[in-house]
Amino acid sequence: MTAPPDAKTIFGxxxxxxxxxNWWPGxxxxxxxxxxxxxxxxxxxxxxxAISELDRAGLLSxxxxxxxxxxxxxxxxxxxxxxxxxxxRLMSLLQFVAGSGDLPGLAATPTDVLASSLRAVPxxxxxxADSILLYALNRPVFVVDAYARRLLExxxxxxxxxxxxxxxxxxxxxxxxxxxxxxxxxxxxxxxxKARCRVRxxxxxxxxxxxCPLGQ
Ligand code: SF4
Numbered sequence: 001m002t003a004p005p006d007a008k009t010i011f012g013x014x015x016x017x018x019x020x021x022n023w024w025p026g027x028x029x030x031x032x033x034x035x036x037x038x039x040x041x042x043x044x045x046x047x048x049x050a051i052s053e054l055d056r057a058g059l060l061s062x063x064x065x066x067x068x069x070x071x072x073x074x075x076x077x078x079x080x081x082x083x084x085x086x087x088x089r090l091m092s093l094l095q096f097v098a099g100s101g102d103l104p105g106l107a108a109t110p111t112d113v114l115a116s117s118l119r120a121v122p123x124x125x126x127x128x129a130d131s132i133l134l135y136a137l138n139r140p141v142f143v144v145d146a147y148a149r150r151l152l153e154x155x156x157x158x159x160x161x162x163x164x165x166x167x168x169x170x171x172x173x174x175x176x177x178x179x180x181x182x183x184x185x186x187x188x189x190x191x192x193x194k195a196r197c198r199v200r201x202x203x204x205x206x207x208x209x210x211x212c213p214l215g216q
Pocket of ligand 1: 151154155196197198201202203206207208209212214215
């Protein structure tokens with residue numbers, strides 16, 4: 001039995017199949033943070049509708065969001081669903097950012113400190129925290145998500161169900177510490193999870209197929 005493919009091999013397959021994804025779709029760190037909260041439990045299409053509403057209302061800045069009335073913000077983010085919960089989470093995150101000295105304050109904070117502080121914000125789990133670290137704050141961290149776990153499990157990787165930090169370390173230890181590469185990798189895994197490695201996989205054309213026990 002051959003060993004499961006390593007992280008670099010998987011990245012090569014994904015990049016060949018889907019090409020550069022150029023994530024995260026957001027024009028500013030604050031917009032990326034807003035998107036990271038709004039994308040919880042909904043499709044990206046709904047997130048873009050909510051972000052467009054915020055943009056139309058002139059609310060895509062830290063100050064504007066913190067000063068706006070709760071009803072105004074809740075109405076704008078309603079397309080992303082769970083407006084009350086997401087409003088509270090968004091405010092908790094933005095208050096954390098403001099209390100940390102805004103973006104310059106965050107930029108001066110070491111990654112490990114930032115990671116644990118972000119994870120302590122209500123409603124910000126490891127995946128959301130690392131998405132913010134990677135895409136909004138340019139920190140070289142790998143984002144572990146359900147698509148990554150499913151892919152590794154299907155490829156026979158023993159760490160597929162390991163706790164978040166263990167699986168994150170497995171990826172990071174064999175990859176260059178590069179924000180661009182790590183950002184592409186997460187985006188490619190999402191693309192693969194949506195296009196082929198779905199709950200019911202559509203394996204046609206998958207470059208992992210020769211080494212995938214499930215695909216065969
Ligand atoms: S062969 Fe199928 S199950 Fe295996 S990684 Fe590819 S899409 Fe997923």
